């Protein structure tokens with residue numbers, strides 16, 4: 001039992017310049033788990049309704065994702081809808097129907113409590129704290145969050161930040177939390193709030209990894225076509241922690257590789273709708289894309 005992932009499971013409706021899809025697999029932990037599955041066998045904790053498609057359960061199982069922590073409750077699965085503008089940078093939330101997710105109370109199966117790695121994917125920080133309360137191990141904990149919780153659950157989030165090893169946050173959220181536009185100063189303030197490792201994601205422009213006084217920058221891959229950026233951040237952090245759980249190496253050099261593999265999977269994610277872009281990859285796909293990152297970063 002090395003990695004557990006706790007987050008939302010959803011059916012998404014996406015409107016984008018390249019087309020529209022309805023009731024497709026989504027939620028932070030769908031993306032995280034599938035991405036992590038290329039490196040390890042993740043254990044998923046979440047809730048779905050009785051309407052959650054069997055085909056998605058099969059997809060998870062095909063990816064060797066353990067579903068002992070996935071509860072199926074009477075009612076409908078969480079549904080979320082989003083619309084992208086032409087530039088993909090602006091996203092409007094069309095609707096959020098929490099359904100069974102409204103009363104989500106993550107309960108870890110006993111076998112999960114000794115996991116060495118925990119990914120707290122995007123859910124309410126109060127629930128994320130509750131997950132850590134149940135752990136019996138001194139796990140390496142990675143935290144993902146969103147602007148909604150900075151606005152509405154800041155105290156819970158600040159308590160949680162003292163308990164995690166790494167926070168992965170986008171540039172706007174980093175600015176909201178620290179009042180700093182400068183990445184270096186923002187990272188320092190985030191470190192003072194708790195996590196030793198800081199990753200600031202910059203969307204299509206890549207990501208920055210901070211540890212003590214060291215910084216690593218990974219570029220965003222220049223892609224000819226982007227169809228759907230939904231879940232790119234979740235995919236990034238899922239692959240990152242999957243790679244860490246496989247390698248069990250927390251040196252700065254290995255963290256750089258984890259960040260690159262996060263970027264590799266995220267680049268596949270945006271090329272198709274929902275989890276399509278990350279569901280059917282093989283080792284050679286990952287290697288080819290990894291090489292593209294190496295070539296792009298060398299000088």
Ligand code: AMP
Pocket residue numbers: 008009010011012025026027028079080096122123124148229230231232233234
């Ligand atoms: P991202 O593109 O990283 O913002 O992630 C998009 C995913 O987050 C979608 O698949 C949604 O189903 C899911 N999502 C949207 N709102 C929430 C929320 N309030 N809590 C948890 N997950 C959410």
